[in-house]
Amino acid sequence: MTDLTEQLARLRARIENAARVADRDPTEVRLVAVSKTRDSDEVLAVAAAGQRDFGENRLQEALDKIAACQQQPLCWHFIGQLQANKTRQVAEHFDWVHSLDRLRIARRLSEQRPGSLAPLNVCLQVDLGGETQKAGVAPDVTSELAHAVAALPRLRLRGLMCLPPAPDAPGDSRPYFRRLRELRDTLRAEGLDLDTLSMGMTADLEDAIAEGATLVRVGTALFGPRNP
């Protein structure tokens, strides 16, 4: 457990260093600890070291962990593919969804978000080409989807997310991150109030921060390698 505290400190130092190199304020970069495949004791250990944001990609696994950690004031981010028949539980139990790519899903999330909770924060996942998973909205229709999502009453559109193919070398992800930032800038110029670029993982968080990431999603560098 001390080990996780140390790993968290190391990861935070890495993020701060990347921000400094990019001439950015480190407090502009939020860390989401990706706790998929990890158990609730590991989440609680990282939470005890001050980490608040956690990311999950499988709903049932996440719901069990959220229940086990409910004494802690944690912020839960859904980062996996979202099926229409699972939206209600996401709307009821999460604070953020990063992987929104269809209006039908967005409408359901908005309708199902409980009135007792703040609007659900959402990012649109953009498919910038060559992605590892077949998820994400195509860049040329992102604007249309963004304006439709921004109009839904119980969602708050925060920004864009991408998941480039695993890089072979430092710098490989950077063109993807740059394109996501440019797309965000275009949407802002169209009047959308977007404050989030969700991009960068263990292998490429420096490139993401250099291109303006405001939120990095990191698992391996914190928890160690995942079992398959």
Ligand SMILES: *Cc1c(COP(=O)(O)O)cnc(C)c1O
């Ligand atoms: C697993 C995952 C991450 C974290 O990946 P690491 O390489 O372990 O840091 C980030 N984003 C998404 C969408 C993921 O599925």
